[in-house]
Amino acid sequence: MNERAKSILTLAILGLMTGTASADVIKVGVIGTMSGPYALFGANYKMGIDAWVAEHGNKVGSHEIEFIYRDEEGPNPAKSKALAQELIVKDKVQYLAGIYFTPNAMAIAPLLEESKTPLVVLNAATSSIVEKSPYIVRTSFTMWQNTVPAANIAFKNGARKVAIAVSDYGPGIDAEAAFKKTFEADGGAVVEAIRIPLNTTDFSPIMQRIKSSGADTIFTFLPAGPPALGFIKAYVDNGLKADGVKLMSTGDVVTEIDLPGIGDSAIGMLSTYHYALSHNSPENKAFLASIVKNGGKIEDVAMTGVAAYDGARVIYKMIEATDGQRDPEKAIATVKGMKWISPRGPVSIDPETRHIRQNVYLRTVTKVDGKLINKEGDTVFLDQPDWALSKQ
Amino acid sequence: MRTALNIATDTLAYGMVLFIISIGLSIMMGLMRVVNLAHGAFAMIGGYLASYAIRDLHVHYSLAILIAVVGTIIVSIPFELLLYRRIYRKSDPLIQVLMTIGITFFIIGVVNFVFGPSLKTIPLPALLSGPLDIGFRSVPTHRLFVIACGVATALALWLLIEKTEFGIKLRASVDHSGMADALGIRTEIIYAVTFALAIGLGAFGGVVGAEILPIEPFYALRYMVTFLVVVSVGGAGSIMGALSASLLLGLADTTGKYLAPEFGEFFFYLTVIVIVFLFPHGLFGRSHA
Numbered sequence: 001m002n003e004r005a006k007s008i009l010t011l012a013i014l015g016l017m018t019g020t021a022s023a024d025v026i027k028v029g030v031i032g033t034m035s036g037p038y039a040l041f042g043a044n045y046k047m048g049i050d051a052w053v054a055e056h057g058n059k060v061g062s063h064e065i066e067f068i069y070r071d072e073e074g075p076n077p078a079k080s081k082a083l084a085q086e087l088i089v090k091d092k093v094q095y096l097a098g099i100y101f102t103p104n105a106m107a108i109a110p111l112l113e114e115s116k117t118p119l120v121v122l123n124a125a126t127s128s129i130v131e132k133s134p135y136i137v138r139t140s141f142t143m144w145q146n147t148v149p150a151a152n153i154a155f156k157n158g159a160r161k162v163a164i165a166v167s168d169y170g171p172g173i174d175a176e177a178a179f180k181k182t183f184e185a186d187g188g189a190v191v192e193a194i195r196i197p198l199n200t201t202d203f204s205p206i207m208q209r210i211k212s213s214g215a216d217t218i219f220t221f222l223p224a225g226p227p228a229l230g231f232i233k234a235y236v237d238n239g240l241k242a243d244g245v246k247l248m249s250t251g252d253v254v255t256e257i258d259l260p261g262i263g264d265s266a267i268g269m270l271s272t273y274h275y276a277l278s279h280n281s282p283e284n285k286a287f288l289a290s291i292v293k294n295g296g297k298i299e300d301v302a303m304t305g306v307a308a309y310d311g312a313r314v315i316y317k318m319i320e321a322t323d324g325q326r327d328p329e330k331a332i333a334t335v336k337g338m339k340w341i342s343p344r345g346p347v348s349i350d351p352e353t354r355h356i357r358q359n360v361y362l363r364t365v366t367k368v369d370g371k372l373i374n375k376e377g378d379t380v381f382l383d384q385p386d387w388a389l390s391k392q
Numbered sequence: 393m394r395t396a397l398n399i400a401t402d403t404l405a406y407g408m409v410l411f412i413i414s415i416g417l418s419i420m421m422g423l424m425r426v427v428n429l430a431h432g433a434f435a436m437i438g439g440y441l442a443s444y445a446i447r448d449l450h451v452h453y454s455l456a457i458l459i460a461v462v463g464t465i466i467v468s469i470p471f472e473l474l475l476y477r478r479i480y481r482k483s484d485p486l487i488q489v490l491m492t493i494g495i496t497f498f499i500i501g502v503v504n505f506v507f508g509p510s511l512k513t514i515p516l517p518a519l520l521s522g523p524l525d526i527g528f529r530s531v532p533t534h535r536l537f538v539i540a541c542g543v544a545t546a547l548a549l550w551l552l553i554e555k556t557e558f559g560i561k562l563r564a565s566v567d568h569s570g571m572a573d574a575l576g577i578r579t580e581i582i583y584a585v586t587f588a589l590a591i592g593l594g595a596f597g598g599v600v601g602a603e604i605l606p607i608e609p610f611y612a613l614r615y616m617v618t619f620l621v622v623v624s625v626g627g628a629g630s631i632m633g634a635l636s637a638s639l640l641l642g643l644a645d646t647t648g649k650y651l652a653p654e655f656g657e658f659f660f661y662l663t664v665i666v667i668v669f670l671f672p673h674g675l676f677g678r679s680h681a
Binding site: 036037039040168194195196197199200201202204205206208209225226229230233234236237238239242257258260261262263 | 409504509521530531535603608609646649653
């Protein structure tokens, strides 16, 4: 090789190296439920992230950001772990995000520290997830966060004897524990606590039990979809609504997606939640407009869309702080205490728990212009932490 | 006493829903020897058609049921001609299961694409909605309608199979299809009509049962096990079997929920195990050795 060829080669190599340093691509692996019964929530991850990217560009400084989506399918920890491993090893992602189901998040947690990959959880709502790794940040919600205000407001509104009916699985049991603890501390009594098997289709017997318990209010948590619909129908059809027994839940039961299906029997139902599609703020209007501009439909927007939009913001901040280098310590330290105005209202990342602090609103199902919405009232619980993690 | 009456009422209502949806599957398995895992998928198509007819075309509930049943049968015709016809009575169970589960996934995909992933309700007419006071408690009016539908279906099927000429031909084709053919019975027509009947019953059940088993794209998979359990406990092809199995399982489930809800589905499956242990061919099933 002569001198000339050598220098050209050296130049070429140098050129390649500087090229990668200035216009590198930072990959973010998003694991969500893209197919199956929960596909809409996975689609919301993409809608939320697309909305964020459309507003803020696909570059942070000189770094190009690329989101890679993988299908979590259902509660399947082994599969999620394999997906995360593949994303980390093969695709060399610098950040992970997503995860709809708690067991899947638990399975991924041990991989994070070893591979120095921060994970931004966009849904999975069991409190203890953030304790499984110091590299986990969560922008969704927890059952405790939304249930404690429900118990407070129930007591304040005059409920004294409550029947709790929840689906018999992790979040349901969390909801039961949170409600019972808070409501009894306030001075109320829990007269009946029923755990309903997940595949229950006939809720009539449960309504009869509640009726004979003499409760004045029912608190419930069930997965959105057929169980929620069946429960509310049974509540109306067995005459409990007519008897003046009140029904309360977290917002998971009366999602805007299911409200048209549940129909007018849901009118008047109270729920506490961190995000209502009808939330009245310029940020929410802009968020929804940007969803529509990117081909999404308003009636498909769910809480995971907002969590993903905010999650993308957190990831952009981490990339900016580390200047595209793999430095999870610095990335996580930067977002601790981070504050911003989300489409759901003012939020911040709790520096202690790395879980999002946010307002929880009391909403009433109301018909406005022929459409059922969760109308937020004046009752707002400001800056709620995850009550299970926080000592306060 | 009051609790016993409550349990009896709920058992009857829930049992009848199970019966209406499962009887079509029972006929399919007993008479055509096809394990039609896509039965729930056809019931779901019925539900979607009824929901569409009422919500978008604004027709009356009774007309919507008719549209659903006829529409689902029309949808099922290509499946019958191209696929099911080949597997009546003779083929290996594995082929049947693979084919019908494939059809199920296909229908779920199409329905999800066309109607979207969310729940669809079938609005009830004013006459059937809301609670009705029956003295010692109030029950959903719709449940009484379902009970009446169940009784009517059972009676009509019994008359059809036991008392009409079609029933005689059907039983002949089932018992010995070769001999029936030789005697001039057009067995393929008998089978096609029976297939349509089974699918139509599925669609009917999907519509009237929608209050308890709401219509959504994964309906076909979600309730598949329940339908199969009713048929295997009752004995395939038997109307009495399906009826008594539905009521027994409804009783086990409802009693469990009243008295010991923390046991979940335990009593339901315990009943299934005990019955299948004592009657391996189901309560009223015949062995097809």
